[in-house]
Amino acid sequence: MFDSGFGGLTVARALIDLLPAEDLVYIGDTGRYPYGSKPLHEVRSHALELGHSLVDDFGVKAIVVACNTATAAAIDDLRSELAVPVIDVVRPGASALVRASRSGQVGVIGTVGTISSGAYPTAVAEVASSLGRDVDLTSAACPGFVEFVERGQTTGDEVTVLAERLLAPVRAAGVDTLLLGCTHYPFLARTIGDVMGPEVVLVSSADETAFAARERLGDLDLLRDDRARGTRRFLSSGDVDSFRELGSMLLGPELDATARWPLST
Ligand code: DGL
Numbered sequence: 001m002f003d004s005g006f007g008g009l010t011v012a013r014a015l016i017d018l019l020p021a022e023d024l025v026y027i028g029d030t031g032r033y034p035y036g037s038k039p040l041h042e043v044r045s046h047a048l049e050l051g052h053s054l055v056d057d058f059g060v061k062a063i064v065v066a067c068n069t070a071t072a073a074a075i076d077d078l079r080s081e082l083a084v085p086v087i088d089v090v091r092p093g094a095s096a097l098v099r100a101s102r103s104g105q106v107g108v109i110g111t112v113g114t115i116s117s118g119a120y121p122t123a124v125a126e127v128a129s130s131l132g133r134d135v136d137l138t139s140a141a142c143p144g145f146v147e148f149v150e151r152g153q154t155t156g157d158e159v160t161v162l163a164e165r166l167l168a169p170v171r172a173a174g175v176d177t178l179l180l181g182c183t184h185y186p187f188l189a190r191t192i193g194d195v196m197g198p199e200v201v202l203v204s205s206a207d208e209t210a211f212a213a214r215e216r217l218g219d220l221d222l223l224r225d226d227r228a229r230g231t232r233r234f235l236s237s238g239d240v241d242s243f244r245e246l247g248s249m250l251l252g253p254e255l256d257a258t259a260r261w262p263l264s265t
Helices: 009-018 040-058 068-081 090-100 112-117 119-131 145-150 159-168 168-172 185-196 205-219 238-249
Strands: 024-028 106-110 134-141 177-180 201-204 231-234
Touching: 009 024, 009 205, 009 238, 024 040, 040 068, 040 112, 040 185, 068 090, 068 112, 068 119, 090 106, 090 119, 090 201, 090 205, 106 112, 106 119, 112 119, 112 134, 119 134, 134 168, 145 159, 145 185, 159 168, 159 185, 168 185, 177 185, 177 205, 185 201, 201 205, 231 238
Parallel strands: 024 231, 106 134, 106 177, 177 201
Antiparallel strands: none
């Protein structure tokens, strides 16, 4: 799996908990983060490089794109270029969002790249039509959230002030369910939940993606015997010591070593 940095660790946490027998290779592209403010063609090229590396250098049997921005930018290219199943975060999140909402008034928040790509309106409309549901989606980009997480600042007044401003459109729309459409955002869930209020259900694409991965691997008969104990490797294209330090705080004790992922450029 890969992400621009630490956000995909929310998906890694869910995958480790749900599928402890599987070996995991995680690449955090911290040397080139953030993805959310970059043009999509640039994110696409990073995502393809990471995907090819996971297959060619690590021999993975499947890839989880643990990043909404990379999914929005590159999912079709990843699926057509790579010879292994590629699981994305957008579709599982959209499906959980529509299923969880009672009123049909739903919201999604994500990076500028993800929100401007239109990936969520398309996915939510497809899910809603397949379930015969009528939903009204409000989207809001949240520039700045990812930067707080990458600095390890997940609560406090500054985060709350920014959240109040950025979440205003989804609050005004009266959503009953809000999808955290960026894998970094579950680290800010307490603040986001506090600002949205207790009646709004928060849906994390991280958990839903882990369920989707289990289903897909099961369908393809690729799940490992659950008596096995998986190994975990964490790599970073940026500073490996700070990746280990903050990563172990965010993910937990499994992240006890980090290697450098070599950049080709
Ligand atoms: N975690 C990534 C996502 O889900 C984006 C982070 C970034 O902007 O680099 O979109």
